[in-house]
Amino acid sequence: MSDLTQRQTEILDFIRSQLRETGFPPTREDIARQFGFSSKTGAQDHLMAIARKGYIELVPGNARGIRLLKEEAAELSHQFELPLIGSIAAGTPITAETNVDTWLRVDPELFHPRADFLHRVSGHSMKEANILDGDIVGIHAQDDADNGQIVAAVMPHPRTGEDEITLKRYFRRGKKITLKPENSAPAYKPLEIDLAPLDGDSQEQTPFRIAGVYAGLIRVRG
């Protein structure tokens, strides 16, 4: 899909984020400042390239005359939408564009704490926390959790090795972390992770990280 270069993608993302945050597109100077260019012309060149490739339209003679085109424009008002995150591409932040399956029109502020993204639950491991197979859970992004909270943990799938999100109840005692399913059936075993063999606070070496804490759910079928 994307015949944009890395830099052009970054700039398009910046335009989108500016629209979301400020309500209007950035100027050439805004873009230059954001990316550390010393000249507006750099930004202008990129805009023209992105426009030529059909992602935006530049309206000549108009300040901030940048228009997102077609499917781009639909994503404009993400203000009351949440991304549904599927599988996680290696090395990407969790809410990176590539991990977003779709956007659902649900107000993030409905949840407490506020939801930053959604994830569709697969399996029955949290059944006794009343979270069922197919439920869509709201997750508040944060990288740690309190004991007893339900967390969205990111770790490689045991067979495929691909990063995936799983819900578990989190407990930490010193260097020992327990991720506990809420299902007393014998098939569901708590997962024990020992941080001790790792270098201090470096988490890069463990294939486990907390993406956020459970903030509620949506069940879409009667």
Added chain:
Amino acid sequence: MSDLTQRQTEILDFIRSQLRETGFPPTREDIARQFGFSSKTGAQDHLMAIARKGYIELVPGNARGIRLLKEEAAELSHQFELPLIGSIAAGTPITAETNVDTWLRVDPELFHPRADFLHRVSGHSMKEANILDGDIVGIHAQDDADNGQIVAAVMPHPRTGEDEITLKRYFRRGKKITLKPENSAPAYKPLEIDLAPLDGDSQEQTPFRIAGVYAGLIRVRG
């Protein structure tokens, strides 16, 4: 709701339409031209009045620095909201304005079947259907149901006599209707209703009606 004057409302609408059509807000001159002002100052005065009343925010020193504020941005699309229905005033249709506690920004089409309104569950009578106290259920409005479906039933509260919504699993056998809670604790007893003593198809005389069928739920706390 609107403490804006006629003219101010027109101008706010123009800003909204410009945002939709061009992707960025108008300038003072755009506004002046649209309304036939010969001076930009007229537009500026209006913008400052609208901003003072909290509908927009003006970002000083920025071309087209007009931002719709949250409430305003929401009113752009009434179509992705659902009314939360609390108690039912006597003799009113269920989604009548007076019964609406608030509007929540949730896409009705998320649910299957489509939700027409929301209702906050109180109590534990549907616990074993994984519907908990405090959950917000989506209801698809219809006046009958299939056997075994969970319905939103409207009937007078046993003590106060005020109409209220309760969730129950619905069964009908001839003239006999059973509304069954999903909680095996002895406190929760099925409710039996016999339509036989009533005049044919007239339901006005029975203090029970189906408001719709359960279509899913939202749980807003982790």
Added chain:
DNA sequence: TTCTGTACTGTTATTTGGTACAGTACACCT
């Protein structure tokens, strides 16, 4: 009656922002 708010006209100063032109450097393709 005075004050405040609405609804403008008219003018001007100043900043913001778009855009053209002239370069440099590097990578990739043919």
Added chain:
DNA sequence: AGGTGTACTGTACCAAATAACAGTACAGAA
């Protein structure tokens, strides 16, 4: 070896846009 596209720096001009000041007129509230 030369052409094309990307990714910038640097300068400059001028139109676009904000914003302030000074008015007029009218309407409703204190």
